[in-house]
Amino acid sequence: MPSSAVPSRAATPPGRVGRAKVLPEHARGHNRSLVLTTLFHDGAMSRADLARETGLTRVTTSDLVGELVADGLVVEQGTRQGSRPGKPAMLVDLDREGLQVVGLDLSDSREYRGAVIDLAGAVIERRAVARPADGEAEGALAALRILSAELLEAATRRVLGVGVGAPGIVTDHGVVVNSPNLGWFDLPLQQMLRDELGVPVHVANDADVAALAEYTLGGASGDVLVIKIGRGVGGGLLTRGRLMRGSRGAAGEIGHVTVGTDQGRLCGCGRNGCLETWLSIRSLDERIAGGADPDDVLRDAGERLAIAVAPIVGALDLSDIVLSGPADRLDGILRETATQTLRARTYRHDDVQVRMSAQGDDVVLRGAVVLILDGELGVS
Structure with missing residues (x-):
């Protein structure tokens, strides 16, 4: 899966290995992703526990949590009672039920399938539209537009984005280079949907999306x-x-x-x-x-x-x-x-x-959640 915002050695020009300047905003973006990833996988914990798990200082962790709470991504869940003396620790976690993703699976042999899924993995709403005949490019786009709009309308909470798993060769910018079954060639699907829907959209090959689901959610x-x-x-x-x-x-x-x-x-x-x-x-x-x-x-x-x-x-x-x-x-x-x-x-x-x-028929839909978590929050 794509890594954090910190430049990698592989991206450094030859002869300058290790010399790329890491800007403060890059480091902060990396730390922000680290906090969100830790909460996503390990669940609710105190700020002190989060600092220990991430290796960040308590001050940095507290500042980041405050920022994420203000952004509506993290919520405080009350105090944890324990045997230790002193003030009980306040637990924080991703707002798993308050954040939703629209997932779309274009790989089925009979229909296009979609769902609204929250970060706890609960399916809020399912919809499907009949799949046009092979090669009907405009019909495929029309069906996708209808399904996307219906699911966004059906969402009950804040939508982080729309994740799409499409068959064929898809670039990392969401351009469908070649998908004979859909009749799409060099189609900038990701940008097209972003412009039309007004929300973040990430498009990837359906098998790649399934692989993300198996790794991140399926063990x-x-x-x-x-x-x-x-x-x-x-x-x-x-x-x-x-x-x-x-x-x-x-x-x-x-x-x-x-x-x-x-x-x-x-x-x-x-x-x-x-x-x-x-x-x-x-x-x-x-x-x-x-x-x-x-x-x-x-x-x-x-x-x-x-x-x-x-x-x-x-x-x-x-x-x-x-x-x-x-x-x-x-x-x-x-x-x-x-x-x-x-x-x-x-x-x-x-x-x-x-x-x-391990994900059954929803592997691409759940992988679409991972696609948005990674693309929008840096959660991997």
């Missing part, structure tokens, strides 16, 4: 590949807890890796035999509806998935592979075959696990 390790399977197939990759986007924003685009030498069906990208033509839910359903044996279809898809993933596991030494999508299709023969094939095709990875997402 996944910092080295994990999340494979999102729906209308298409995509991957979100974290190494050492950092989201890997790649030099062109296409890291994890395993859906368009050719698997096998048997040609395969024509893919929406214009090539034949892409993993997506074997593994997407639409492809699975079409083959089964066409009379193929369901077990054979799922076994074949699991094997081809492992063929595509094995080089990634070997190169990055991964042991945690997470599948996100309909459990009735993925959890069982497909997942078991993928695990067995993956272990057979990699060296010293007999313990590699292919498992289902």
Whole structure:
């Protein structure tokens, strides 16, 4: 996930490692994010406890908490009674029920899904709109606008922002470079929605958003590949807890890796035999509806998935592979075959696990909350 505002060594010009000037506002932004991140993960605590957990001075911590209370991000929750003599400590925490996020998931094979979710994880409202036919770019935008406006209207408290998980290649500025299923190419979706909705908006690849949810909320390790399977197939990759986007924003685009030498069906990208033509839910359903044996279809898809993933596991030494999508299709023969094939095709990875997402069907929606927490508050 993106780091705090303090410049990293990697961003320092060659020959000047460690010499980049850290401005006071950068340090304060870093400390502010540190306080919010600590509260988000560890829950309510006193200012003194917060200072000990973050390593900041009590004065700095007290000043930051006061600032965050004034900004409406942190609330005082009353005193903690204890056996120690003296004045009871006042507990502070994120305003988990008073702050909400609108999450949007554009990856489902049948509909666009959205929800208003508070920082305690409670879903306040759900909405969905029918998914337009593939390639209908204007129809897809119109449906997204309707869903966004309805959810913002349904929010009951302050909205921190709108997080969107979209299939395809998405830059770190929220430009959808290539999404054939949606018909979007070089679409500045993030800026477009910000201008129209008047609230902060962050747009990212749906599998990347799912990976953020698994890591931040689902307890996944910092080295994990999340494979999102729906209308298409995509991957979100974290190494050492950092989201890997790649030099062109296409890291994890395993859906368009050719698997096998048997040609395969024509893919929406214009090539034949892409993993997506074997593994997407639409492809699975079409083959089964066409009379193929369901077990054979799922076994074949699991094997081809492992063929595509094995080089990634070997190169990055991964042991945690997470599948996100309909459990009735993925959890069982497909997942078991993928695990067995993956272990057979990699060296010293007999313990590699292919498992289902801990976040269920809401993985992208909950990942959208993480996207906003990170982008607006620096919480990672």
